[in-house]
Amino acid sequence: MTDLFAEQIPFMKPWLGDEEADAIRDVVKSGWICTGPKVAQFEGELSALVGAKHGVATNAATSALHLALQVNGLQQGDEVILPSFTCMANANAVIIAGGVPRFADIERDTYNLEPRSVEERITEKTRAIMMVDQIGLPANLDAFKALAKKHNLILVEDAATALGSKYKETFVGGHGVTACYSFHPRKLITTGEGGMMMTGDAAFADRARVLRSAGASISDLKRHQAKGALFQEYAESGYNYRMTDMQAAMGLVQLAKFDAIVGQRAEQARLYDDLLAAVDEIAPPYVPSYATHAYTSYCVRVRPSARVGADDIVRRMADRNVSCRRGIQPLHCEPYFQHTMNGLVLPETELAAKETLFLPIFPGLTDGQQRAVIEALKRSVIP
Numbered sequence: 001m002t003d004l005f006a007e008q009i010p011f012m013k014p015w016l017g018d019e020e021a022d023a024i025r026d027v028v029k030s031g032w033i034c035t036g037p038k039v040a041q042f043e044g045e046l047s048a049l050v051g052a053k054h055g056v057a058t059n060a061a062t063s064a065l066h067l068a069l070q071v072n073g074l075q076q077g078d079e080v081i082l083p084s085f086t087c088m089a090n091a092n093a094v095i096i097a098g099g100v101p102r103f104a105d106i107e108r109d110t111y112n113l114e115p116r117s118v119e120e121r122i123t124e125k126t127r128a129i130m131m132v133d134q135i136g137l138p139a140n141l142d143a144f145k146a147l148a149k150k151h152n153l154i155l156v157e158d159a160a161t162a163l164g165s166k167y168k169e170t171f172v173g174g175h176g177v178t179a180c181y182s183f184h185p186r187k188l189i190t191t192g193e194g195g196m197m198m199t200g201d202a203a204f205a206d207r208a209r210v211l212r213s214a215g216a217s218i219s220d221l222k223r224h225q226a227k228g229a230l231f232q233e234y235a236e237s238g239y240n241y242r243m244t245d246m247q248a249a250m251g252l253v254q255l256a257k258f259d260a261i262v263g264q265r266a267e268q269a270r271l272y273d274d275l276l277a278a279v280d281e282i283a284p285p286y287v288p289s290y291a292t293h294a295y296t297s298y299c300v301r302v303r304p305s306a307r308v309g310a311d312d313i314v315r316r317m318a319d320r321n322v323s324c325r326r327g328i329q330p331l332h333c334e335p336y337f338q339h340t341m342n343g344l345v346l347p348e349t350e351l352a353a354k355e356t357l358f359l360p361i362f363p364g365l366t367d368g369q370q371r372a373v374i375e376a377l378k379r380s381v382i383p
């Protein structure tokens with residue numbers, strides 16, 4: 001009899017092959033390895049795909065989020081409301097932009113910001129809401145648009161994990177709100193590291209391009225394409241948040257796989273959903289009617305009736321050669337925020353952190369592997 005658990009099942013694996021390696025090799029041989037024609041092409045193709053007017057590629061989503069806050073007008077000392085149930089990058093972007101993070105609670109079923117919890121925290125110091133489409137599931141964009149309008153606030157969308165997901169039939173990033181993707185290997189498509197700020201506002205995109213490249217008014221590509229000599233000037237100080245053409249070439253190859261990646265993840269999620277019907281202790285992800293989930297992560301919840309906790313399940317799965325991850329660690333409980341959060345309690349966030357875990361999901365994960373994951377899970381939830 002074959003041993004179901006003999007093979008290590010990884011938590012994630014980017015879909016990379018000779019195509020990516022060849023594309024990078026071609027860029028290296030071209031001699032143009034910094035931000036140039038491939039970055040421009042990647043920005044154009046991804047914007048067209050998701051229906052965004054403009055895309056500005058960066059070296060990470062964190063820097064794209066920083067630029068998004070800055071071009072939307074965030075000022076030193078402005079408060080930004082965001083979820084605590086997210087990664088440190090969100091808070092980092094706020095702090096780098098000069099803002100002060102204020103955490104709100106999440107919805108129990110979607111793990112995304114709860115609009116009432118956000119509204120309760122709005123004060124005269126609040127200047128922005130950073131909504132996060134967590135683990136590939138869009139947050140309720142219309143609710144946050146309405147809140148931002150009512151209180152005259154900036155709205156920035158962290159779509160780092162949500163490329164490929166849709167809010168009301170339109171891809172996140174394509175709604176005109178400034179939204180940022182990540183291309184870290186755990187995301188839908190990868191460039192190794194990388195990000196992109198999508199926006200419907202041409203002035204925001206122009207300023208973000210200037211800021212990402214030291215504040216220079218003219219890019220290398222523009223200077224190269226000009227017939228005569230062009231000289232840049234600096235109207236404000238900027239950063240080095242540039243993506244390289246090697247990364248963009250890889251991103252373009254990944255984009256050619258976009259439909260296949262989205263399709264595979266949706267099928268894998270469907271199979272997990274079906275198989276989990278036989279596991280009373282575990283709840284599959286919830287998808288509200290307004291959303292199409294990208295399943296960048298497949299997040300399950302340990303039901304209160306279970307007698308084994310999520311962390312123990314992750315350990316037991318590892319013993320059975322299945323690599324899982326625990327749920328997101330709430331930011332307001334991290335040492336960095338402990339002395340400024342004044343005993344902040346976010347019940348849904350804290351509960352979700354305790355009760356959730358992520359199962360393996362990635363292009364190429366086979367039906368057989370998925371069945372082995374659920375078999376391991378069945379055995380791991382028994383005390």
Ligand SMILES: Cc1ncc(COP(=O)(O)O)c(C=O)c1O
Nearest residue numbers: 060061062087089160182183184
């Ligand atoms: C929700 C979310 N936002 C932002 C980021 C930051 O992305 P990057 O690593 O590209 O800066 C991540 C990365 O894991 C993330 O999960």
